[in-house]
Amino acid sequence: MSWWVASLQPAVIGAVLVWAAGVKLLSRHAPAAAARSALPRLVGSGRALPVYRGVAVVELVLGAALLLPPALRVEAVAAVAVTAGFLAYLGYARLTVPEASCGCMSARRAPVGVRSFARAAALLLASTAAVVDPAAWLEALAAQPVNAIAVIAAELAMVAALSPECDAYWLLPLRRLRVRLTHPLAGASDEVPLAATVQQLHRSGVYRQIARLLSSDVREHWDEGEWRIVCYAARFRGEDVTAVFAVPRLRDAPGAVRAALVDESTNKTMQAGWLAPRPAHAT
Amino acid sequence: MDISMDRRRLLGAAVLGGTGAFVGATALGSLAPEAAFASGTSEVAPGAPDPDFAEGRVTGIEGTLLIVAGSDGTRWRIRVTNGSSVWKLRPTTFGAVRVGDGLYARGVRLPDGSLAADAVWVNIVNLHVHVASIARNAVHFDHRGKRIVGWVVPGTSAAVYNDTPPIADLSLMKVGSHVQVLGAWIPDTNEIEIATVYAAA
Numbered sequence: 228m229s230w231w232v233a234s235l236q237p238a239v240i241g242a243v244l245v246w247a248a249g250v251k252l253l254s255r256h257a258p259a260a261a262a263r264s265a266l267p268r269l270v271g272s273g274r275a276l277p278v279y280r281g282v283a284v285v286e287l288v289l290g291a292a293l294l295l296p297p298a299l300r301v302e303a304v305a306a307v308a309v310t311a312g313f314l315a316y317l318g319y320a321r322l323t324v325p326e327a328s329c330g331c332m333s334a335r336r337a338p339v340g341v342r343s344f345a346r347a348a349a350l351l352l353a354s355t356a357a358v359v360d361p362a363a364w365l366e367a368l369a370a371q372p373v374n375a376i377a378v379i380a381a382e383l384a385m386v387a388a389l390s391p392e393c394d395a396y397w398l399l400p401l402r403r404l405r406v407r408l409t410h411p412l413a414g415a416s417d418e419v420p421l422a423a424t425v426q427q428l429h430r431s432g433v434y435r436q437i438a439r440l441l442s443s444d445v446r447e448h449w450d451e452g453e454w455r456i457v458c459y460a461a462r463f464r465g466e467d468v469t470a471v472f473a474v475p476r477l478r479d480a481p482g483a484v485r486a487a488l489v490d491e492s493t494n495k496t497m498q499a500g501w502l503a504p505r506p507a508h509a510t
Numbered sequence: 511m512d513i514s515m516d517r518r519r520l521l522g523a524a525v526l527g528g529t530g531a532f533v534g535a536t537a538l539g540s541l542a543p544e545a546a547f548a549s550g551t552s553e554v555a556p557g558a559p560d561p562d563f564a565e566g567r568v569t570g571i572e573g574t575l576l577i578v579a580g581s582d583g584t585r586w587r588i589r590v591t592n593g594s595s596v597w598k599l600r601p602t603t604f605g606a607v608r609v610g611d612g613l614y615a616r617g618v619r620l621p622d623g624s625l626a627a628d629a630v631w632v633n634i635v636n637l638h639v640h641v642a643s644i645a646r647n648a649v650h651f652d653h654r655g656k657r658i659v660g661w662v663v664p665g666t667s668a669a670v671y672n673d674t675p676p677i678a679d680l681s682l683m684k685v686g687s688h689v690q691v692l693g694a695w696i697p698d699t700n701e702i703e704i705a706t707v708y709a710a711a
Contacts, residue, residue, distance in 0.1 A: 411644050420706075446595040
């Protein structure tokens, strides 16, 4: 059984290499992917794209050789060398440019992580198995077509599962489905957030009149019936005062916002809302 | 507590025109701009650090003085006064600040070199992220390949969809979408508490 599985490995490795080469050669985002990888650090930014494309040519030639007859041990040995090289490159990227994307099998942004290492290690393992028994995979496929297709499909699925670049095609849709079925964030209160009150306050005429007096961010707030009271610290004629705003809590009516400046040391108060004329555009 | 309630009653009455014990509507005088903005503003040369702005991690708390180690090595002493606003996920008080918190502060430099804070924002973060997954009361964000857990705080967390007014319902966020999130970092973790999420819906 094991020899039969090993003889299928050239098909899996070949398919993965051709796929990776196609992305690197054909994607219009390839230059960006090369720039995001660790190659600029390794070979210099001017040579990153030629090296990236050069790797793609090697992958394409080797992948095609593995997929097409005859099955030669030297192809499997070359695959071991290439996949070991991938593993070493990932280690280098992880150590020297942790934020770099892999750039391996997609132009999508996907930093080197545990899954990237697992994928490279799995390919190295498959290549090693192919060296041990470099039988023609087409013959193994012809002998047990259903089983062979199942094994190849399972291995390719595993490679895809270990590829962060592929998440958008299967993992995110699955998570969206789970959210649609379970509604994890449903049941929020219908309370009006403070941010909504502050936004309405910012749109009010009285706020525009006295905003430049304010020295602090929101200091405190509380609700009084249909109003939400929001307090800031303010400086007025060299005195520290409290700017108090009353904002409609349950309706959007910035024109109804009222304001007062209160000197809390003396309780002197001025209601800015009806002392200063409201600009015509403040409704 | 009673003092606080009385104070709130007074301030509420002042702005809503109730029967509070405030002296009179015109006691503070005119709100004409030339009177209001009599105090000058400090000028900072282009490119020079703003002397009235501080950032760093709190290394000690002495009374109402925060000892803060700036990321550039500056050692700040920040005075929090009755007039200071303190934000830590929501407007709060000085008592909520802990050693180890990160902060930004704006205020006025005093002659002794300390900064009298007008406003302090504790652990505030502003992140551009992708929604990786959504769980019960938590949203997992992807921030340049790193995972950040955003806790939804009922009654505080809000969402802004398509620039409409903030609402408490965060359930319209979509897995895989890009969002901007303001929140409070939980120090020395990869977790934040969500203040406001800006998303497309």
